[in-house]
Amino acid sequence: MSAFTNPLKQRLKEHGPLFGLWLSMCSPDAAEAHAHAGFDWLLIDMEHSPNDSREVAEQLRAIAAAHLPSEPIVRVPCSDGWLVKRVLDAGARTLMFPNVQSAEDAARIVRLTQYPSVDANDGLRGVAGAVRAAAYGARRDYVTTANAQIATIVQIESVEALDAVDAIAATPGVDCLFIGPADLAACLGHLGDGKHPDVQAAIDKIVAAAERAGIASGIFAMDSASAREYAKPGIKLVSIAADVMWLLRSTRQALQEARS
Numbered sequence: 001m002s003a004f005t006n007p008l009k010q011r012l013k014e015h016g017p018l019f020g021l022w023l024s025m026c027s028p029d030a031a032e033a034h035a036h037a038g039f040d041w042l043l044i045d046m047e048h049s050p051n052d053s054r055e056v057a058e059q060l061r062a063i064a065a066a067h068l069p070s071e072p073i074v075r076v077p078c079s080d081g082w083l084v085k086r087v088l089d090a091g092a093r094t095l096m097f098p099n100v101q102s103a104e105d106a107a108r109i110v111r112l113t114q115y116p117s118v119d120a121n122d123g124l125r126g127v128a129g130a131v132r133a134a135a136y137g138a139r140r141d142y143v144t145t146a147n148a149q150i151a152t153i154v155q156i157e158s159v160e161a162l163d164a165v166d167a168i169a170a171t172p173g174v175d176c177l178f179i180g181p182a183d184l185a186a187c188l189g190h191l192g193d194g195k196h197p198d199v200q201a202a203i204d205k206i207v208a209a210a211e212r213a214g215i216a217s218g219i220f221a222m223d224s225a226s227a228r229e230y231a232k233p234g235i236k237l238v239s240i241a242a243d244v245m246w247l248l249r250s251t252r253q254a255l256q257e258a259r260s
Helices: 007-011 028-036 053-065 081-089 103-112 132-137 142-149 159-163 165-169 181-187 197-213 224-231 243-259
Strands: 018-023 041-045 071-075 094-097 151-156 176-179 216-221 237-242
Touching: 007 071, 018 028, 018 243, 028 041, 028 053, 041 053, 041 237, 053 071, 053 081, 081 094, 081 103, 081 132, 103 151, 103 165, 132 142, 151 165, 159 165, 159 197, 165 176, 165 197, 176 197, 181 197, 181 216, 197 216, 216 224, 224 237, 237 243
Parallel strands: 018 041, 018 237, 041 071, 071 094, 094 151, 151 176, 176 216, 216 237
Antiparallel strands: none
């Protein structure tokens, strides 16, 4: 059986932006449909959406069923070990962690994604063979290859994280610094104003820290125009809003057109 691989982890090191979409509707059908749209990545959100572990697994299966290169990312709501383990066992290869405050936080998060091994003897991930990630035991190579293939994305969205951003970026095992402009604006005293100069300066600081550390950066954009603008400074992962936002936007527009 071929080695376990995570193409997104490799693509984070390549040139050019990777465009994705937030999945907030807890729907395997929507996840599969959006995989057919050709996104580079699709993020299954557990933080601000009611996705549970079973729904995450169902959406991972749905995205895989499209047989297209849309790589799933799962954003966990917190860095509790049991939850991280469950999502990884379900087959997630790339995880996003919200509100990482320090290099110590980042280092612990990386440990949660790693099996104890010669190279990661402080890994905290528990070993179980009969899980979806290992094809329920059919993939004998999984436990020996998983550590090198898990990609870890941490979100910088507080003043404390901004102060420690270079140390967080330099933490071994961190692959990407991801920016949530809404939370970043709120923590800087500009709630609802992601375009404020202070917020834009903070974004520039995060992107520069990632570049110095030789890792990727990413950001949530509200629409296609914003996504194009964010891609220009070299931000690697760029979302184009969320499925529920598009659904509401298009249905409102259709209703308005019909009524007019």
